[in-house]
Amino acid sequence: MNIIFDNNDSLDFKLLKSNYKKYGLVIIKNFFSDDAIYESYDKDLKKIIALVYRVKKLKITDSNKIINLRKNAQSVLGGILDLGSKNNKILSGIKLKSSDKIVNIVKALLGSNMIGTMSLSDRLIMATNLKIENKWFQNVHMDYNYVMQTKTSLTAHIGLGSGKNNGGVAFYLKSHQIKNLPLYKDDNGFHQIEKDFFINNIEKKFTKIEFLHQPRSIIFFDSKLLHHTIKNNSNKIRTAQIFRYSDLKSQEAIKKNWVGVEPRKIGDDYFNPIKY
Numbered sequence: 001m002n003i004i005f006d007n008n009d010s011l012d013f014k015l016l017k018s019n020y021k022k023y024g025l026v027i028i029k030n031f032f033s034d035d036a037i038y039e040s041y042d043k044d045l046k047k048i049i050a051l052v053y054r055v056k057k058l059k060i061t062d063s064n065k066i067i068n069l070r071k072n073a074q075s076v077l078g079g080i081l082d083l084g085s086k087n088n089k090i091l092s093g094i095k096l097k098s099s100d101k102i103v104n105i106v107k108a109l110l111g112s113n114m115i116g117t118m119s120l121s122d123r124l125i126m127a128t129n130l131k132i133e134n135k136w137f138q139n140v141h142m143d144y145n146y147v148m149q150t151k152t153s154l155t156a157h158i159g160l161g162s163g164k165n166n167g168g169v170a171f172y173l174k175s176h177q178i179k180n181l182p183l184y185k186d187d188n189g190f191h192q193i194e195k196d197f198f199i200n201n202i203e204k205k206f207t208k209i210e211f212l213h214q215p216r217s218i219i220f221f222d223s224k225l226l227h228h229t230i231k232n233n234s235n236k237i238r239t240a241q242i243f244r245y246s247d248l249k250s251q252e253a254i255k256k257n258w259v260g261v262e263p264r265k266i267g268d269d270y271f272n273p274i275k276y
């Protein structure tokens, strides 16, 4: 099994593709070991945090800047996370999303030279070890249900920041091959897998791997691959950026006129849209 690669190995796109097809994912450590576009986005995120501390009068009860925002200024942190999400609104983030380094691998994995993205599909994560994070905890799911448009699509999950091994993502290898997953929507609108099916047909049958957060790494995974968040139990922030890509030439995308899910409301708290 070869799922985890290192950017120091010369990357063989054919090998990446055959493993991606088989297991539903490939992970490349140190992918951004020397990458000005990545650095620029990572720096911008830090600058935005520094900016809000300069210009807003924030209550300070924790020395960690992001934990402090989570504790004392939810809407400020929500606004920052929203800048990197649904869809990314920071130019250095948009540049990273469309950088050749990423897109060339996406083209190879999806087998297409016409790559697009889906509405609502970017997500910036700054996960602390606070209990409130449970609100955004992603239980076992596939991304396709949330982005739609086409199953010929993938998620790129990028490790940012400096914290390491502070939570991460777990994947059920080969689960992208499951047909007709029985799902229901829970009270929060999340797609849950029927419990018995999950225990008997997923937990018992598919191998799970856990990839703990590593800055500068990238994970490419099929949007049908089942995965879940691993909680951050450390006092270091887990900063990650998710970008999603699709094959605009796929039959499904064309049939649907490329429609995916539509953006709903703005802000971290979807049920309380910002008032003007």
Ligand SMILES: O=C(O)CCC(=O)C(=O)O
Binding pocket: 123, 125, 138, 143, 168, 169, 227, 228, 229, 230, 240, 242
């Ligand atoms: O917590 C993570 O990094 C994974 C999040 C996730 O699975 C998602 O947003 O679809």
